[in-house]
Amino acid sequence: AQSVSQHNHHVILSEAASLELGCNYSYGGTVNLFWYVQYPGQHLQLLLKYFSGDPLVKGIKGFEAEFIKSKFSFNLRKPSVQWSDTAEYFCAVISNRDDKIIFGKGTRLHILP
C-alpha cells in the first residue's frame, strides 16, 4: 500500500535558523505532492503543491519544496524561520494508482523566539 513517511516528529529551532523537513513516499507512478500546515487552533491549510513541471515549488510564507523523483522525496525548506512558523506540517501524496490522498504523520515545529 502507498505510504508517506515524515522523518522528524518534533523539530525545535531558533528564529532565523534554516529549516528542512523530510518527506518520502512509496509509490513510483504519477503523483501529486502537497505540504499542508496547521497553525495552533486553526485548520489545515495548503502550503504548496506539486502536480507537474518545475520540481522546485514555491509556496506561501517563503516556503519551498523540491520533488526528487529518483529519491521519492518532497522535502520542505525555508531559509530563515520565524516564530510564527510554529505549527504542525503534513506531507501528503495522491497517486494515479488509487486516487486518494495519503498523509504522513506530521512534524510538529516549534520556533524559539
Add this chain to the structure above:
Amino acid sequence: EAGVAQSPRYKIIEKRQSVAFWCNPISGHATLYWYQQILGQGPKLLIQFQNNGVVDDSQLPKDRFSAERLKGVDSTLKIQPAKLEDSAVYLCASSLFSRALGDTQYFGPGTRLTVL
C-alpha cells in the same frame, strides 16, 4: 470565498452514545471528503462523495459509521454507537473536481470528538 464549514467544533459524549457532525463544502465543489485524525497521526480518509454519490468508503467502519450527502451539497457523518477509540478530530474537505489527482482539497476546522 467562504471556506468549508463544520459544526459542532467540539463534542463530548459517553461511549455507546450517538453523535452527528455536519459539513458545508465550498460552493460549487463537486467532491466532499470526511477524514478522521487521531492524535499524533495524519488525517485518514473515511469516505469520499462525488456530488451525492459515494466514490470510496473502503475505510469507513460501516458497522457504526454512516454518512450522507443530501442534494450533493451538505453532508453529515454519524457514529452510532461511539467507542472510546473514536476520539479524534473529524475533518471535512472539499475539492472542485471529481478526481483527487490534479485537484486541491480544502479543509474545514474540524470537529474534536471526545468519547468518555
